[in-house]
Amino acid sequence: ETGVTQTPRHLVMGMTNKKSLKCEQHLGHNAMYWYKQSAKKPLELMFVYSLEERVENNSVPSRFSPECPNSSHLFLHLHTLQPEDSALYLCASSQGFGPSTSYEQYFGPGTRLTVT
Amino acid sequence: AQSVTQLDSHVSVSEGTPVLLRCNYSSSYSPSLFWYVQHPNKGLQLLLKYTSAATLVKGINGFEAEFKKSETSFHLTKPSAHMSDAAEYFCVVKDRGSTLGRLYFGRGTQLTVWP
Numbered sequence: 001e002t003g004v005t006q007t008p009r010h011l012v013m014g015m016t017n018k019k020s021l022k023c024e025q026h027l028g029h030n031a032m033y034w035y036k037q038s039a040k041k042p043l044e045l046m047f048v049y050s051l052e053e054r055v056e057n058n059s060v061p062s063r064f065s066p067e068c069p070n071s072s073h074l075f076l077h078l079h080t081l082q083p084e085d086s087a088l089y090l091c092a093s094s095q096g097f098g099p100s101t102s103y104e105q106y107f108g109p110g111t112r113l114t115v116t
Numbered sequence: 117a118q119s120v121t122q123l124d125s126h127v128s129v130s131e132g133t134p135v136l137l138r139c140n141y142s143s144s145y146s147p148s149l150f151w152y153v154q155h156p157n158k159g160l161q162l163l164l165k166y167t168s169a170a171t172l173v174k175g176i177n178g179f180e181a182e183f184k185k186s187e188t189s190f191h192l193t194k195p196s197a198h199m200s201d202a203a204e205y206f207c208v209v210k211d212r213g214s215t216l217g218r219l220y221f222g223r224g225t226q227l228t229v230w231p
Binding site for chain 2: 002004006009040041042043045048055056090092097098099100101103104105106107108109110
């Protein structure tokens with residue numbers, strides 16, 4: 001295991017539902033990330049947090065709302081999603097963020113989201 | 117600009133035969149390159165990374181990759197495939213020119229290993 005856990009592992013929700021994805025890292029890292037992995041597309045970076053402060057919002061629609069209450073936990077709140085939002089959502093963490101090669105990212109197993 | 121091209125979307129090999137997964141990169145700076153592996157229902161696991169030290173990088177599970185600047189390539193190899201190597205592999209370049217150090221992922225290569 002990588003030291004990054006995600007819950008739930010699978011989620012099915014309707015377009016009018018509100019749900020949240022949770023990520024927890026046990027590595028003592030300071031940076032956390034949300035990625036979207038869709039079929040046949042490269043991983044897309046969604047959000048980056050460093051020491052609980054958002055440092056990147058990669059043009060993500062407002063129906064995705066991240067929250068980072070502390071350096072170990074990261075949430076992704078979902079509301080009024082569209083079917084095209086169905087994907088695997090991956091959380092990652094790293095010791096820090098920036099161009100240093102020391103900041104390797106460690107990934108969780110992902111949440112498989114299906115929007116009906 | 118940074119980008120990664122994985123030249124094969126699928127590779128099939130027999131168990132015990134060599135593995136070659138091809139990756140070409142584009143980077144405006146001296147690149148940092150990575151290979152990640154993703155097994156079914158699992159997250160991405162770092163196999164190895166190139167950080168401008170040795171051009172031949174050894175990783176976990178017997179994998180290695182060679183950085184060739186003249187060819188802008190970073191191909192992943194293994195001398196003898198094992199059934200447990202069946203997974204999806206991602207070549208990744210890090211944007212060392214930005215404060216964020218964003219990762220750029222290839223589209224992945226699905227490796228199938230036949231018994």
